[in-house]
Amino acid sequence: MAWISLSTDRFKDKLLKSEYDALVAVGLFDGRTWAEVLADELLATTRNVRGYCPPSTARGDGDTIPDELEDQALAIARMKFFTRFVELKKLWSDARNQEYLQALELLKLWATNKYHVAPAATEAPDEEQSAGGGVQLVSSRTINTTQTGLDGLM
Numbered sequence: 001m002a003w004i005s006l007s008t009d010r011f012k013d014k015l016l017k018s019e020y021d022a023l024v025a026v027g028l029f030d031g032r033t034w035a036e037v038l039a040d041e042l043l044a045t046t047r048n049v050r051g052y053c054p055p056s057t058a059r060g061d062g063d064t065i066p067d068e069l070e071d072q073a074l075a076i077a078r079m080k081f082f083t084r085f086v087e088l089k090k091l092w093s094d095a096r097n098q099e100y101l102q103a104l105e106l107l108k109l110w111a112t113n114k115y116h117v118a119p120a121a122t123e124a125p126d127e128e129q130s131a132g133g134g135v136q137l138v139s140s141r142t143i144n145t146t147q148t149g150l151d152g153l154m
Contacts, residue, residue, distance in 0.1 A: 003060025003120045004067045006042040006074065008035065014074045019082075019091055026087045038081075045077040052107040060120035068117045069110070072103035 012020055024034055049065045049072070060066070065073055079100040082092040109115035 002067050002118075003064035004070060005062075005064050006046050006070065006077070008038050008042065010070065011038060011042060011074055011077060014071070014078065019088075022088055022091055023081060026085050041077055041080055045073050045080065048076065049073045049107060052111040054111055054113050056113060057117065058119040064120075066117035069107070072106050075099045075103040 015023065028034070028037065043063055046063045046065055049069055050059065050063075053059055075096075078096065079092070082088045082096065106115055110117065
């Protein structure tokens, strides 16, 4: 599988139309656009998810996460938005809360190697690789197996 960047389009796809309409209707006071705020939040969520990556898993380049965890990351980003603005808190339902809690649980399982994702693709090895260390036989012993030597096992 691939490691991907979270996109605003995928975030929008995961929202109901009523949720998206309410989200863009909320007024921002600092002069920023929703696209900027959403991009910042998706980046923060990506870094949060990457923090759960177990040391034994090769990470993808830059700000990417395993595509198997995209839904969980988007559930976390959705929770951050819906609980951040008073106007959106009314849309935060028990079902959405369950999705969020399940996302966190899956990330905890991933962190403890109880849930596995495909590691990031690694670069192809050089065409010509040096040979590894060889084995040298220092001495050999001839084993003579006889019926008396096996004490009746044959």
